[in-house]
Amino acid sequence: MASHEEGPERKRRARAQDGDAKRRHTINDVARMAGVSKKTVSRVINASPFVKEETRKAVLEIIKDTGYVPDPQARGLAFRRSFLIGLIYDNPNPQHTVSHQQGILDALKGTGFELVVRPVDRSSPRLLDEMRVFVERQKLFGVVLPSPVSEDEALVELLKELGCKYVRIASVPMDDASCMVVSHDGRGAAEAARHLADLGHKRIALISGPPSFRSSVERRRGFESGLAERGLSLDPALAKQGAYTYESGIAAARELFELKDRPTAIFCLNDEMASGAYLAARDAGLRIPEDVSILGFDDAPIAARLWPPLASVRLPLRDMGRMAGEMLVPNPLRDTHADAHEVRPELVVRASTAKVG
Amino acid sequence: MASHEEGPERKRRARAQDGDAKRRHTINDVARMAGVSKKTVSRVINASPFVKEETRKAVLEIIKDTGYVPDPQARGLAFRRSFLIGLIYDNPNPQHTVSHQQGILDALKGTGFELVVRPVDRSSPRLLDEMRVFVERQKLFGVVLPSPVSEDEALVELLKELGCKYVRIASVPMDDASCMVVSHDGRGAAEAARHLADLGHKRIALISGPPSFRSSVERRRGFESGLAERGLSLDPALAKQGAYTYESGIAAARELFELKDRPTAIFCLNDEMASGAYLAARDAGLRIPEDVSILGFDDAPIAARLWPPLASVRLPLRDMGRMAGEMLVPNPLRDTHADAHEVRPELVVRASTAKVG
DNA sequence: CTGAAAGCGCTTACAG
DNA sequence: CTGAAAGCGCTTACAG
8 A cells, every 4th residue: 555645635536436437426425425415415516605614615525526517407407497508690600600609618618508509590480489499498598699680679579588598799789788798880880981081082982781680780870970070971872782792792892893983992891792892893903902992891711811901890709709608607706797798899900901092 | 159169179279278378388297188197108209119009199199289398308317318419629610610510400400409519629638528527417419520529539439438429520431430421531632633634734732731630631642642543643842731721821832832843733731721822822923823723622611702713622511510410319210321421522613723824 | 008106316495 | 504305307117
């Protein structure tokens, strides 16, 4: 025997091996080993204040030594609530989804909660029925709704009816602050407008997204207010509506380039459409940025890969996901209402914009 | 009273409303209404053959009328197994993750299984410990391992030890066919090589990924065998190793363009590096495809947005995810061992390749 | 083919 | 501050 291995360390090993062979420990094992009732162990697990400090310590030590982890299914069954967070999304942009996911998981790490993903078609007539079954069957603890799903008021009503917590990620406040992460897309768009104006551009065009996306409405509003700050306004002839797609960006930009008095700069409300504008500019024989400045939104991976690199407005997607996750899961260590759950879009300047010729 | 509302239809409504107000129905409600024991209802739910057809029908009707859905937590607790499928990924490419997710969920739709996502750092020394807790605590029914996580033999061993089903998605068979979805990246790379050779290129360069990615190894192998089919071979001076990143693509392509006898075509083992090669070509004053043909792999969204549009090898990611999902969840309707779980990469020809000048 | 009993691993009342 | 009993909604043996 290694005689220097004595005292608590040895006891710990012995306990850790106890039953380690087959199944994991249950609350009963822990209770027995700690010499208390399972109810007391339960109180410790759930951080009940009604446990003598001494008892708590003893139980916690056993928990640590045995590596005991409460069974989420059993807890969920008794609680009538699972430890699952749902991510309900309908976004064509994979980067958004993955970044949000990553952020939510940052927040969930170590909490015992897991993330269940659910892509949906927000225009489907069966959406609400599907969501009802999803939430009820899984007894979801809460859900995260990125835009544009976050803009579905009927879905939000359903969640309230089902007693399911939710956090809406959107470009503008549209609910109680305690269940909103606001990205203020409008502020980013305003900054974009000021940037172009400060480069001397007067004829600045806009290619917007579908009005069914609140983000497009807000970005446009912000853009116009940014222009106004510089004493400019959006010429209706220079306002084109796209569909947030590459093809729609090409078409809208072509129309703009065919104008007698064509714009010297174009702000596209996402990078996909900006990519389309690149193609249209090339076809029209226009150089970027010498003949036309182009600015996008999202700072998608593609932005930095285009030539010239596309200036764009970046949203901190992962941070937004993390905030949403933190708002959903209980964490006594965190001052829940400390900060407003808002983020600031950031203008990333690249070579696609320049002083007006 | 609406006297035309009689018979089964009325009974159905009455039953549907029964208790509909508060909670959802349980197995006990269904048993009582069907006049059988809960065990019999359980047998129907689990498609046991030991139920009289008549009894089964009666129970199924009640289930349908009441909208009863078994509680997955309770079932899981009794089964000692959850109805959750895990997706464990470590892939810098969001498109891969989202497409795989979508495909897995296609397969899970209507089965009652849900997908829990888990990004990991495959180089972390704590990976195995984390995975053990994840799988054990959630009592995962099974997991999907896309590459490069699928290449981690230690992780696979752990899953076996824990009795957790798994499906590995990889570029080449590396396990029993019943737990593999094979994408045969090598075949796609061979096709790429033949394509370039058939355009008359002799000096074809390769920019590979890190050897720690099996996909890179397989793509390279396939590329070389494709060259061999055309009586060509890879000149070691034209083989550069990248890191699957944009920057590494720039650096590798620059080296190639500085060679006295530079290549007339470059095959990049992913589109990120091909984007880098575009930049390097521009800097070197080389036109694509007139001076140099470039071909990528992945057919990422960026491929069609670059100028000129990048030819690339496409993998049916969503199909691969769907296959993995189908292999994991039990489905009596499907002939599990019917098809080999393999897919075929597809060469997407675009303007970035041309006959050698 | 069907059912009564016991149990999965927790928690909620309810007592002390 | 602590515990014995009952229950969450299912399933596994075990009987018939």
